[in-house]
Amino acid sequence: MGKRIVNYLKYVFDAVISIIYYNDEKCAVCKKEIYDDENICKECLNKVKFCDSRYFIEKNDISFEVYCTAYYSSVIREMIIKLKYRKDFLCGEVLAELMHKVLIEKNIQFDEIVFVPMTKHDLKKRGFNQSEFLASKLSSRVDKPLKNYIRKNLQTKDQIGLTDEMRWDNLKRSFSFYGQEKIKDKVVLLIDDVFTTGATAFFCSKELINNGAKKVIVLTVAKSSI
Template sequence: MLDCVLGLVYCGDEKCVLCKKDIYDDENICKMCKDNIKICRDSFQIGNYDHEFSCYSSAYYSGAMMELIIKLKYKNSFRSGDIIASYMKDTIYNSNIDFDVLTYVPMTKKSLKKRGYNQSEYLARTLGKYVGKPVICCLTKTKDTKDQIGLSR
């Protein structure tokens, strides 16, 4: 249903989601803005001896990627989310990441009501379609956390 609505809203929109320049393929971002995304190829481990997990980032939080994230989080730009999910897909394939399901960080009811959607869930569901994996809701938010914006590293 969401895809149908978005398809109607975005049908024929052939402008870059960031700079609004005309684009002539089925992507949502122009080459110039794409070149402004700094891909990250590093990974690191978290956890302890019993349970260690590999963490990957698709791109650095700067330039065009930062703009895409802000547009998804604060300006309802689902086209930006599609682009971000596409970079996440590339990371999965390029790093040969094997997994069974995708999940997402839940929001409090208050935050969800304020934004109207969970951007993390949107990314997970879009990525799930791209890689053909199921998306499950298996995490619970137990306390209201501060917005990442304005927090220190």
């Protein structure tokens, strides 16, 4: 527990320092100078392939809707990689703002925000959870409570490179609900970085719905494909 707290505080410190000492006159992606309040230049923003579709996943009596901000390509892919593996929290700020715009434009209504968890091993290795970072930024923007209802118990293979069927098998029994608060009749917004087959979103949503959630809405930064 002590090491986890230390790692979390280090993550918070790195995020704050990254934002405070970042030159806000440069694009978070290409580093070109910009002259407005945005953290991404118009050229890079124009390269983003936004995803306007809403998806529905239904399996074994569990159903939920999915909104993806953009497709996993070009600038979006670069920002996700920088956030996850280089702790570039300014890229994370840009991604969170793009997700926030989806919530507004689609008029998505919900009561609480949760995020896709990581195992203790992966959290210790990376130092922070990118989905939790994005969820916390959205929580502040929309003034909705951020909850930590789901735990990932099993260390699974990396989903990258796995087939559709392998991805679903890989995540069976990986997640569990451990929230102490009641979520009965709550509409929950589940945050993740990339949506591919829907396996991660399904098993997390299953835990939430089976423990009383009225509805689960999934919002991700990007939509990918195998």
